[in-house]
Amino acid sequence: MAEGGFGCTDTETGSVSRPNSLYSRHSQNYVESVSVEICTIMTRLGYGEEMRRWRVARYRECDRLRNAYLSNTFITAGSKAEGLTCVYESDRDHLFLLKNVICLEAGINLYSIPHDLQVYRMDTHVYPGHCRLLLERLTSRSNEIIDNALCDNGNGGVLLSSSLFLDEFSSSSFAYIDLLQLKTVQHKCVGPSLPLTIRGCLHEDNVLALRCLCPSVLHRWAARPRHWPSPVIVKKVVTLGAILTPVGFKGSEFKHMEWRINFNSGEAELVSNLNDTQAKVYVLLKMIIKDIIKPTNKEITSYILKNIVLWQAERNPQTRFSAYSLLHWLHDGLRELRTAIAKKYMPYYMIPERNLMEACGINNKLHRKWVADITDMLEEGPGVILRLEKIRKAIVGSPEPMLWYSKKRMELEMLWLEEQKRIAEYIYKNEMLNSSDFMLNSLRFRRGEVLMEVRQRMIQEGCSVNDRDDIAVAMLM
Structure with missing residues (x-):
């Protein structure tokens, strides 16, 4: 993609003025x-942009509420964090960051790091975008997943194995943090993620990751000449930092010991802009x-x-x-x-x-x-x-029914996300869900009304689907 590769445009309309x-x-x-x-x-x-930004704001708010009570940081990632997919349209990607562990690139002073953090030094002499982790400082607080993934590197040092870390994660109950989610089925690990299916229709990919300080990588990215994003967004992406996920380079002989450098929060910010x-x-x-x-x-x-x-x-x-x-x-x-x-x-x-x-x-x-x-x-x-x-x-469908359905679908998604936010507020307050909660009942009542309207119209048009839950899943795919 050469800069300006397709020629000039009309700055008023954005239309292309040179044929290709x-x-x-x-x-x-x-x-x-x-x-x-x-x-x-x-x-x-x-x-559309309005719906996309609304999703981003709601998922971020739910994350904020959950992180107020969790012992480790919870981050919605992927297409949900970017606001680009509906509830059941694709997997929900979640990151869990261990709060008491940090990984440092070469050159960062160990003594600038708080003493309550376990520290690993990044060895980047592997495939670009990957590293190995050498233990540099332990703390009095232990973590079973971390402890069981430590290995002798043969030279008197201790390495943190990504494959053992992932094995420990998949065999633990760490991923099941939301006790309100029932009928959960765990699947075989795919890459660094632990896939789950909830209630048979909601698919999640959960990844346990480590915080990482690699300012030199981010500063090289920030220093590139560019048309986009703005300097303000570039600065924000740099402050969001990086994480390490437990997956090595596929072609590496030592991939079981390697970790991949990721910028999930920064990339979500870029996509949302x-x-x-x-x-x-x-x-x-x-x-x-x-x-x-x-x-x-x-x-x-x-x-x-x-x-x-x-x-x-x-x-x-x-x-x-x-x-x-x-x-x-x-x-x-x-x-x-x-x-x-x-x-x-x-x-x-x-x-x-x-x-x-x-x-x-x-x-x-x-x-x-x-x-x-x-x-x-x-x-x-x-x-x-x-x-x-x-x-x-959408093209084949008649405009009026399409517009009506679109409005109902978006309202249904908004109701679902507002309900999730309300549930997260209860968790944040460390309270049991109150069956008499006015806001929660109002959201669910309106959800029922929308689904009844859709079902009635489907019956009028000759469809035989009657189960409202089936209709909800189909609409939010």
């Missing part, structure tokens, strides 16, 4: 009008992966797509991203994805030396197929949108 491959078979006016229409549809589907068009490009790219590419073993992840969009935002003036240019940037993102697959190379936005496509598991057959599939999509032009199930249904 997208406009070789379609007029510029046609592409721009389709772009605006898709933006409108995506807003109605719950991907994408403008409306940039966020919708990210969502559309994720839909294309899910509905068209369909990787079976996470060879291509939404994380790769996020990095594509972040690089787009950094390297191009914000005036070029508008509702008129949505399809242009979608095609630009697809071209970058095709290049990443073809070359097996995608630099990590925060640490460019780390290649996100390294050891991704794409075999030659998939390599050829996906490059060909994306080439076909690029040739298809705006028509590729019709291959995305959610967008296609």
Whole structure:
């Protein structure tokens, strides 16, 4: 993505003024009008800027309330923290940070760290974006998960093993912090996460992580020349710091001893500061992966797509991203994805030396197929949108029922999140849920009213679904 790679734009409308491959078979006016229409549809589907920022605020507030009573820090991560998905639309990603442990990069003075923290020194002489952890200082307070993951490095030192740490986490009850969540089923660990299914429909990925101080990495990121984000947001991302998750580089012989450097809170802040068009490009790219590419073993992840969009935002003036240019940037993102697959190379936005496509598991057959599939999509032009199930249904559906349903769906999600916030307030106050709580009962009563309205309309239109819980899950997918 060369800076300013697609030419000039009209700063009033954000429309593209120089033709590229997208406009070789379609007029510029046609592409721009389709772009605006898709933006409108995506807003109605719950991907608009207002709804996105509302979600972010509610999840952050729930985290704040929970952290007031938890012994370790709880962080909502992933698409929920970014405000880009509805309740059941994707997994809920949670991070648990051990409060009494800190990891330091070389050069940080040990004596500047509070004495009640157990300290590990980061050895970064491994694959970029990863490290090993050498014990530097113990404390009187022990942690069973940490203690059982310590190993002799053969040179008189003690290393913290990421694989043993993960094993200890998966066998502990640490992940089951929310006693209000019933019927929980634990699954086999995937990467650094412990997947859970709650009540058969709510999927969670829980990761136990360690706090990390690596200012030199963040300062190198902050010092890059850029169009985006603003200096204020850059400074905030730096202050949010980093964490280490228990997963090594896939191609490393010693991956069981390695940890990966992550910037989850900083990246969530960056994504929440994408403008409306940039966020919708990210969502559309994720839909294309899910509905068209369909990787079976996470060879291509939404994380790769996020990095594509972040690089787009950094390297191009914000005036070029508008509702008129949505399809242009979608095609630009697809071209970058095709290049990443073809070359097996995608630099990590925060640490460019780390290649996100390294050891991704794409075999030659998939390599050829996906490059060909994306080439076909690029040739298809705006028509590729019709291959995305959610967008296609919204286009085919009548405008009035679609708008009515959209309003009910968003209201239902708001009620759900407000209910979660109220429950978190009870936990913060260390109280049992009060069955007579006015606010909680009001939220649940209105939720029932909305579902009754939807069920009645479904019956009128010939649908036979009667269970309100089934309707709620289907609407919030």
